Amino acid sequence: MATDNRGLDNQSQELFGQTPSQTVGPFFHYGLPWKGGADLVGQSGMGARPDLFPPEHCVLNVAPPHARPEGEVIEITGRVIDGEGQPVPDAMVEIWQANAAGRYASPDDVRSDVPLDPGFIGFGRAATGADGVYRFRTIRPGRVPGAGNVLQAPHIAVSVFGRGLLKRLATRLYFAGGEGNEEDPVLALVPAERRATLLAEPQALGAWRFDIVLQGDGETVFFDL
Amino acid sequence: MSLVIPYAREDAGQPPSLYPDYRSTVLRSPRQPLVHIPPTLTEVTGPAGCWDRLMGDALADLTAQHRAPPQGQRIVVSGRVLDETARPVPDTVIEIWQANAAGRYIHSKDDWDAPLDPNFTGAGRVVTDGEGRYRFVTVRPGAYPWGNHHNAWRPAHIHLSLLGPGFATRLVTQLYFPDDPLIEIDPIANAVPMPYRQRLVVRFDIDTTVPNWALGYLFDIVLRGRQATPMEDDHGH
Numbered sequence: 001m002a003t004d005n006r007g008l009d010n011q012s013q014e015l016f017g018q019t020p021s022q023t024v025g026p027f028f029h030y031g032l033p034w035k036g037g038a039d040l041v042g043q044s045g046m047g048a049r050p051d052l053f054p055p056e057h058c059v060l061n062v063a064p065p066h067a068r069p070e071g072e073v074i075e076i077t078g079r080v081i082d083g084e085g086q087p088v089p090d091a092m093v094e095i096w097q098a099n100a101a102g103r104y105a106s107p108d109d110v111r112s113d114v115p116l117d118p119g120f121i122g123f124g125r126a127a128t129g130a131d132g133v134y135r136f137r138t139i140r141p142g143r144v145p146g147a148g149n150v151l152q153a154p155h156i157a158v159s160v161f162g163r164g165l166l167k168r169l170a171t172r173l174y175f176a177g178g179e180g181n182e183e184d185p186v187l188a189l190v191p192a193e194r195r196a197t198l199l200a201e202p203q204a205l206g207a208w209r210f211d212i213v214l215q216g217d218g219e220t221v222f223f224d225l
Numbered sequence: 226m227s228l229v230i231p232y233a234r235e236d237a238g239q240p241p242s243l244y245p246d247y248r249s250t251v252l253r254s255p256r257q258p259l260v261h262i263p264p265t266l267t268e269v270t271g272p273a274g275c276w277d278r279l280m281g282d283a284l285a286d287l288t289a290q291h292r293a294p295p296q297g298q299r300i301v302v303s304g305r306v307l308d309e310t311a312r313p314v315p316d317t318v319i320e321i322w323q324a325n326a327a328g329r330y331i332h333s334k335d336d337w338d339a340p341l342d343p344n345f346t347g348a349g350r351v352v353t354d355g356e357g358r359y360r361f362v363t364v365r366p367g368a369y370p371w372g373n374h375h376n377a378w379r380p381a382h383i384h385l386s387l388l389g390p391g392f393a394t395r396l397v398t399q400l401y402f403p404d405d406p407l408i409e410i411d412p413i414a415n416a417v418p419m420p421y422r423q424r425l426v427v428r429f430d431i432d433t434t435v436p437n438w439a440l441g442y443l444f445d446i447v448l449r450g451r452q453a454t455p456m457e458d459d460h461g462h
């Protein structure tokens with residue numbers, strides 16, 4: 001006879017443990033991506049999808065002002081693509097990165113010899129458009145230390161959410177031709193033939209292309225953290 | 226050199242990426258194995274403590290965002306954000322979004338024929354206090370149909386999003402209500418293996434219930450915890 005666990009709930013001590021992940025679903029746009037959330041440099045409305053809900057329901061989308069950060073301004077665009085090569089119009093992409101000097105704006109980065117930048121947090125959030133395209137404006141990150149006391153190559157941590165994604169997918173964006181890619185300890189763990197999926201490709205000056213393939217040909221490498 | 230304290234890996238209660246009963250996972254879940262990487266500063270840091278610089282003010286009462294109160298059963302949802310060793314996670318932001326009492330989202334792509342409520346958006350955000358406690362006020366969302374399979378209905382649920390202390394602790398989840406018969410026939414809830422699915426079911430609590438005002442529910446959120454021993458960066462790999 002099957003055990004009936006239906007009497008258990010969130011407060012049952014015997015169930016205590018990690019809260020399970022669930023999909024963001026298709027209707028997150030009025031609750032998560034805020035105006036300016038994808039612009040880590042300026043004050044634009046990048047990142048939100050105000051076309052998907054009435055303006056009077058724009059209750060959360062306020063990007064507080066911040067100073068202009070140090071460093072080289074870059075733009076990152078890409079398409080999120082499914083297992084049939086179709087664009088994913090209801091994905092959400094988040095980035096987390098160090099500032100231009102290679103310091104994270106986090107209490108858990110305790111290195112006082114690398115400067116913080118009062119104008120830069122390094123967290124961004126964007127929703128894809130109908131064409132599956134997302135876009136960020138940010139600065140090119142500096143290098144941060146990794147395992148083995150080797151400097152990691154400049155990189156940006158990326159999370160992907162969406163309808164059909166029961167769990168966040170975690171990956172990294174590196175810059176094609178970027179300094180240190182050859183000796184980066186994380187890239188070294190990725191099978192050589194799949195490393196290119198983690199390399200953003202240069203477009204026009206300061207513009208980089210980073211497609212995220214959820215499944216199939218050229219599937220992006222996702223990490224188990 | 227810096228210290229990196231790794232976070233625990235996912236436990237047995239996490240859903241798989243591919244769960245064919247939830248049809249949208251079939252073309253959107255990776256087929257290649259995930260690549261395990263040792264934690265670096267990148268994974269153990271996050272925008273902890275600067276959510277307000279990112280997002281603006283907290284908004285803990287979803288029933289007070291428009292001219293009049295919304296339709297539906299007013300409820301209070303309260304609880305703590307903890308790590309796996311039951312230590313509180315203070316000053317962390319929880320983002321909230323949900324359908325209205327009739328099960329309808331204000332989203333323009335939600336074409337279900339249930340009434341919109343001009344007095345309800347269904348979006349908010351709260352921050353935990355020093356003991357990891359949070360509390361928000363809303364209305365109980367309705368169930369709604371979806372196209373996953375014949376006669377598919379989502380159980381009433383509230384979507385929650387947490388940053389936690391680091392990139393590794395990022396979590397998006399949904400909470401469900403007790404005694405909802407739709408939970409056990411819902412592919413999204415059932416992607417979480419039993420008994421862990423029940424971690425997503427709130428508990429009615431008379432002490433959280435406010436007399437003559439709102440029903441109260443408890444929901445604790447547990448993020449991946451830090452392992453006991455710090456790992457020095459230069460341990461090699």
Ligand SMILES: [Fe+3]
Nearest residue numbers: 025379382384
């Ligand atoms: Fe929903």
